[in-house]
Amino acid sequence: MSRGRLLAIAACMSCSVQGFAQVQEQPSEGRGELLYSTHCRDCHTAEVHWRDKKRATDWNSLKVQVRRWQDNIGLVWEEADIASVARYLNATYYRFPLRTAEGGVPYASGGIGQDERVALHAGGRDHNLKLVFAERGSGAYLADVKVVIEGAQGGKILEATSQGPWFLATLPPGGYRISAESRGERLTRSIAISPGKRSELTYYWP
Numbered sequence: 001m002s003r004g005r006l007l008a009i010a011a012c013m014s015c016s017v018q019g020f021a022q023v024q025e026q027p028s029e030g031r032g033e034l035l036y037s038t039h040c041r042d043c044h045t046a047e048v049h050w051r052d053k054k055r056a057t058d059w060n061s062l063k064v065q066v067r068r069w070q071d072n073i074g075l076v077w078e079e080a081d082i083a084s085v086a087r088y089l090n091a092t093y094y095r096f097p098l099r100t101a102e103g104g105v106p107y108a109s110g111g112i113g114q115d116e117r118v119a120l121h122a123g124g125r126d127h128n129l130k131l132v133f134a135e136r137g138s139g140a141y142l143a144d145v146k147v148v149i150e151g152a153q154g155g156k157i158l159e160a161t162s163q164g165p166w167f168l169a170t171l172p173p174g175g176y177r178i179s180a181e182s183r184g185e186r187l188t189r190s191i192a193i194s195p196g197k198r199s200e201l202t203y204y205w206p
């Protein structure tokens, strides 16, 4: 193994530990957690979400299961509530990369913990843009970052919340302004996407 590769692995292991601690502190998915504790938790222990033959095998099937269960017990949850419970379960147990095409721009986000970063990397091969979110100094990874991508001439192309420190997207070649907001502070950078190349931007918050 080359020295460069060894160093890269060492750096990554330390960031995963810090990143995890940081992300755990986020007050994430409060509503989803509340709904789940109120209506669902009594009936199952955590094991149901990790058993071998899990019914939830990706983000979409997880939402299907949440929809099925709230229906089974006679609740009439709106889509937003189903999504927030699914996000809570995903953040707590499943850790599926989130992948949606919104406005024709495919994107995925996540990266909390080593497993999820490996999965995202494997699934993210066709993405040509990677954003990374971290704290300046400590290098701790940040999650729940609001991302807005605009064309160089203005005009919003994509708005999404990154579920973890990595945000991958596929954009047509051209110029873009990309802003990321965390802890109430928005950072904006410009980037040119060239054909056949992958671009990466790292945002650091003080």
Ligand code: HEC
Pocket: 036, 039, 040, 041, 043, 044, 048, 049, 050, 053, 054, 055, 056, 057, 062, 065, 066, 069, 070, 073, 085, 089
């Ligand atoms: C009456 C008891 C009961 C209640 C109430 C209940 N569940 Fe479940 N849940 C189960 C059982 C048993 C399973 C496993 C068997 C199955 O999937 O049908 C399960 C499975 C699941 C799964 C799939 C796990 C996996 O990955 O295979 C999800 C997701 C889930 N429940 C979410 C919820 C949510 C959200 C609520 C609240 C709206 C809820 N459940 C309420 C008993 C319950």
